[in-house]
Amino acid sequence: MEKKKENGLVLDGKQSGRVINGPTNPMVTPLLNDLYQFTMAYAYWKAGKQSERSVFDLYFRKNPFGGEYTIFAGLEECIKFLANFNLTDQEIDFVRDSLPGCEEAFCDYLRGLDCSDIEVYAISEGSVVFPKVPLLRIEGPVAVVQLLETPFLNLINYASLVATNAARHRFVAGKSKLLLEFGARRAQGPDGAISASKYCYLGGFDATSNVAAGRLFGIPLRGTHSHAFVSSFMGLDEIVDKVLRSSDGKSTCEDFVCLVQSCLTKIQNSSSLQGIFSETNQSELAAFISYALAFPNSFLALVDTYDVMKSGIPNFCAVALALNELGYKAVGIRLDSGDLAYLSTEVRKFFCAMERDLKVLDFGKMIITASNDLNEETVDALNKQGHEVDAFGIGTNLVTCYAQAALGCVFKLVEINNQPRIKLSEDVTKVSIPCKKRTYRLFGKEGYPLVDIMTGENEPPPKVGERLLCRHPFNESKRAYVVPQRVEELLKCYWRGNADEAREELEPLKELRNRCIKQLENMRPDHMRRLNPTPYKVSVSAKLYDFIHFLWLNEAPVGELH
Amino acid sequence: MEKKKENGLVLDGKQSGRVINGPTNPMVTPLLNDLYQFTMAYAYWKAGKQSERSVFDLYFRKNPFGGEYTIFAGLEECIKFLANFNLTDQEIDFVRDSLPGCEEAFCDYLRGLDCSDIEVYAISEGSVVFPKVPLLRIEGPVAVVQLLETPFLNLINYASLVATNAARHRFVAGKSKLLLEFGARRAQGPDGAISASKYCYLGGFDATSNVAAGRLFGIPLRGTHSHAFVSSFMGLDEIVDKVLRSSDGKSTCEDFVCLVQSCLTKIQNSSSLQGIFSETNQSELAAFISYALAFPNSFLALVDTYDVMKSGIPNFCAVALALNELGYKAVGIRLDSGDLAYLSTEVRKFFCAMERDLKVLDFGKMIITASNDLNEETVDALNKQGHEVDAFGIGTNLVTCYAQAALGCVFKLVEINNQPRIKLSEDVTKVSIPCKKRTYRLFGKEGYPLVDIMTGENEPPPKVGERLLCRHPFNESKRAYVVPQRVEELLKCYWRGNADEAREELEPLKELRNRCIKQLENMRPDHMRRLNPTPYKVSVSAKLYDFIHFLWLNEAPVGELH
CATH class of the missing domain: 3.20.20 (TIM Barrel)
Known part of the structure; x- marks a missing residue:
């Protein structure tokens, strides 16, 4: 691994011959994690389960700010985290001391850990995204994937939230206005300020007052x-x-x-x-x-x-x-x-x-x-x-996402050892969609996206011009036939361990910003309006629908009406 | 300056023979600043005003969460920022390129900048504090002090907000419950997570699930x-x-x-x-x-x-x-x-x-x-x-301060070249209290704090047992005589440039937590209740009152009724 350090910031991380560009936040280490990810890793290891191949989905359940869309951001930081994933000896010592009765052999296991067995499929950063559709699908040894849960959620939740907030401000201000992010003094911590500047730019702002962010990400500066x-x-x-x-x-x-x-x-x-x-x-x-x-x-x-x-x-x-x-x-x-x-x-x-x-x-x-x-x-x-x-300088409300200060992305196990897993809940919105899945966005005649659909991994992809049944994942009565004019597969491979082939390149921030602006312009206007927007439809294939409900029946506790 | 680096984190900063302990966030550089602090520094420098001795107050105007108290936190980070303040050549190059027409001699000026001419007086971290009373008084060359504005506000706003939020959660949960901070995944960015864990502990939580924070600050870990x-x-x-x-x-x-x-x-x-x-x-x-x-x-x-x-x-x-x-x-x-x-x-x-x-x-x-x-x-x-x-695990709402995601600390010039300055506003709550001031907390017979009072720098301090007129700074009719049983001066010197004498030591996090818990227990209960709490009184001396209103008259625009 080659690194160029300046002021503690790693400016280039290199992994398996691929350079991951751009600054890395030195606070983002594998210890930026809930203790229970380590206790679970230890318990998996003790049970000999640590290498079982698992698939997790990262998604959110509800769009923020009372809207019907979200901007996906934070992916680049996740990929950099994978590229730089390693625990120092001091960190491992600390983990050992934090786990009661931890065996020394587990420390050796941690010492050897990296993300070479991990695969990450993700929607392109800067995309318009919707509830329940996986933003990332993470595959790999269960103990390692669990160590990614908290850092990934941390890196994506706020990034997507503040990018969405910025996009909403852009929408209401209109295209012609200059939008300036002025939030550094009120942001939630130093890195909150820097992330805010980055993701507000991605979401459609024109400039920031934050000099550090301007320098790190090449964002225009104003003040x-x-x-x-x-x-x-x-x-x-x-x-x-x-x-x-x-x-x-x-x-x-x-x-x-x-x-x-x-x-x-x-x-x-x-x-x-x-x-x-x-x-x-x-x-x-x-x-x-x-x-x-x-x-x-x-x-x-x-x-x-x-x-x-x-x-x-x-x-x-x-x-x-x-x-x-x-x-x-x-x-x-x-x-x-x-x-x-x-x-x-x-x-x-x-x-x-x-x-x-x-x-x-x-x-x-x-x-x-x-x-x-x-x-x-x-x-x-x-x-x-x-x-x-002509120009709005927006600070506090924008960067702290005052109207809704958190996005609730979750990280759910959907398959282990090729067995699908479902997480049930009395609250149907909290039931997870099982299986390793593919996801597609279907576009209509006018060019607008019509519906996102999830299918099982091995189902044939939707075809242009062919009628397709799209079902609500949990509501039997909600279903519709769609004839897509264009089909876009949403999840692309952004990390494939040590294998370098066929992996999406990380794009410059400006490209992500362009994607965001372009996709938002391409949304049907009724999804975008501020008052009572129409929900965008998210569906599953008929086959996946049947499978979800078959599993649901099998998993529900005896005698319970779920 | 001696530094020990690990994973990019500076674990010890040393300045003028004094060790500033504990980890430093490498994102906190002088570039974590609004561009306009640099444009102003340049304009001061161009006008030959850069070294004029100025005094700024950092304070907030309203307690958060509908309450009547706030916990002051973030001071240690500010002092560490002062101790480590320096601009690298690359940073200076970036500043030059960001300022149109910037002269090379200004870069030389920046190159020589440090905080050896700065004095910082502050309320002890972990204290219960109230609106309008300066949390920090910062003195020094105007161009340098202005470069501290944004970093200080950033470091104090969120720290104080989340510590207050934690204290409020502790208040409602009661002393006997175990309070666990579980917020890492939903916090606003990686450092948001780490700061949240630190300041929730300060505000009275018992433990965190955040391994990095546990390691950096010695906070007990749970999960x-x-x-x-x-x-x-x-x-x-x-x-x-x-x-x-x-x-x-x-x-x-x-x-x-x-x-x-x-x-x-x-x-x-x-x-x-x-x-x-x-x-x-x-x-x-x-x-x-x-x-x-x-x-x-x-x-x-x-x-x-x-x-x-x-x-x-x-x-x-x-x-x-x-x-x-x-x-x-x-x-x-x-x-x-x-x-x-x-x-x-x-x-x-x-x-x-x-x-x-x-x-x-x-x-x-x-x-x-x-x-x-x-x-x-x-x-x-x-x-x-x-x-x-028995134990509450609290995440999202705690660390993102969902109920109110920002505290509005401000940083106002109160004196320059020994001339008092007042900032007027049509909104009286936004009028600043001029002059270099001293502040005291007066305690009553029962041991409760009764009132905070601000006086001019050279007024004699309030005396135990002596009747003192406390006036509302802006409302003529609000005034009361108080006979304090104990008097505590609030602002203490935490940074005196290169002079090492008579400076408060930074205390361990646990001490700050103890102060917070103790001071909260010592508040009169009606200030603390969740529903319609009684506002704690903040006042000025009769002499300062008269001076404020004398200045106000002089500064108000001709023919305006302010």
Whole structure:
């Protein structure tokens, strides 16, 4: 195994001649595991069962956020985990000390463990996915597969949840808006922040403020300044170096402060703005000027430290105009409080009035960014009220998935030693679908996906143009014939132990993001709407249906009505 | 700086002769930051303001979970961040490339940055804390302090939130119950899982199932097995090695399976249990026997894979009895579904009946563990219904803080160059309390804390037995005289740059946990109750009150009614 380390981050892991690219989180070791995965491994080993070939499905039971779709994410991290799976001697010592009565020979067993006997089939990361359909099918020695359960669930649950949350925010904001993830400070821990940035980008966000995530994953970075920056200035006399070269480098403004002040007067006297504001806050103006002197090419100011319309906007416009005179173009403003619909509309009017009155090309088109505790609902409410916001900066609600903080993926045994296993429950939604399965997505004439179907491993695949009976796995009366116009097999092999052939390559984050955006665009609109969306259908083949119910009967306790 | 690395985790960081103990999360670098902290640092630097002495307060505005208290956690991680603060050349290159027009000299400035000019005063970690009172006061060069904002908020927000959540679960479960954190699979990312385990322990949990957290922080580990373990067995013939030595090592049972079967028959025939169950599930029995053979000293079984009362409990009891005959003591069971109040009561009756009928000492006292999507409300509901649960395993709702997934700590400039700064807002709860402050907790006759008070840095401290006017910071009419029986200064110095003297030592996690438990016990009960708790009072001195309102008037925009 070759590794390049920097700051503790493994930047490349190599396994059996294949390089697994991208950063690996060093917290993700085999000890990131529930103790009982190790106690079970030990019990399997003691019973001589540790190598029995098992098949587990990883899936979820319910879409999050009251919606009818989920974005699958976290697969790459799982594959990297497999590639880097090994227990150090110190870790093995710790496991031994944690298992009462643990025999030394078990430690030798752990020492030799790797994932060369594991096969993982998965839906492509970034896909739109649905309840009950396996996101991953994991095959291998039962003791080893059980050691993957907790890390895989950990790596997929949050990744998929936050990617879905991001996709939902994108849906409500619309394609044309810029979506910025601003969550680092409120995320659930440092890695929560970094994962959030990664998977929000995958789910359709445009950029993040998180520098570490930008660096690790190549996500575009955005950010302006905070209120503290504005408050840290007392007045214009603090600005010592007032010189600014023009954008083309051909001339030099010796006193940018003076230029800004003259622009402010121009604004005050402009025909349509007369009397709208009087004196602006001078420490705010000093802060804006300083920021513009540092970033003349990308000036974006937070305008609500004092009063948006009476101070922030006039101050910003004065600086923007002065920059304009030197050939620069200001980017825009950010609003972080107040009535965002009203303020954004007023700000746009102000910008447009300036473009008209002062003849500054494109001044009316400057970017208005809104932040301040935004979420799906508030963006939706803004849309209904009408607003002029171009970019949304979304933090807390997005990254902590405030509306629903967890996705409940489970990891269920469906076959061992070629014997199918079913987990029954009084709650029918918790009954597992047994057998090693194949899964397909069937597409209709309009190109929309119609239904996902699970079949036994050895059933012939659905054929284009051929009528196929799709059954609800547990409800006898729910069934439909479908004639697919296109059939896509969902589970592909992403890990096949040491065998290198025929394994899907991990794709760059940007590709996953493109897949996500494309698949979402291709969904039938009624599955996507926020209010009462139509559930997407998930089915089993007639043969699998019969088999499930045959097993169910056999497993149910005597005399019980399950 | 001396560092010992293992698996990418820095286990010891040393700074200026002081060892900062314990593991450091390698994801926590200065790049775990919002881009705008760097753009501001650059703008400060361009304006020549980078070294201006600033004071920032870190505090929250509202207690989480509808409660009236919060547990402060995350301090140790902040101090470690300071001790390890440095930007690598690659990181600096990345920052340069992310800042448009960044001058090379700024990179030199970044290269020389450390936290030797920073002072941090903080409330002791594990303390009960309240809104508006600074948890940390951070002093130092403004550009450096701003680079601490996002990492500190990230490290404290979730830590304090989840510790508070744990404390609330402890409160409702009561002192006598065992509380186990089972959240690794549902936590928000790998580090979310590890932080959750750490801070749930701090907040009063007894153990975790998370092996990595157990190892990193010395938290007791607990865990049993999963449904998959039970499902993986087909029948008793799978058990090959049936030998079990007795607990004292003096005798050997050659066929433990046979012994269990005879115990099962005994149970079936025992006077008070006759007819309660008939045939138990044999694959479940096989799984239990295998687990007991692996862990005869700590046998704890999950009993709800098939049917708790008809299969799981009789099977468990048969194995427990057989173990008992060999001198071992089974630990108990876990219930992971169904009506936990009813089932736990029925299970207890069953255990007690067995103790009575079969004369097995303490059999009735075996531990009943409950899991399955538990939270504050469900534990409270169980208490109201009456139950026999001894231990709660709590996962998703605990670690993701499902009821409220974020705490909103903020980081506000309160002074720069010895000038006080106030951040106004139309929303009075968002107005910051200016000035470098001291804070005290005043205790009454009964020993309860009465009120927290903030004063200016140079005001004389409150004195025991002396009448003191405590004012609401923003509401003129809210004021009260208090005669403290004890006064505790809250902010202590935890970081003083390179100066080693007079700095608080970081305490072991167990000490923080003890502080948390002790302080919670010492709160007046009406602040703690779940329904409509009384808010704890947070106040300012008369002098600080006057100063806040003097500044407020001066800062408010002309003609505005704030």
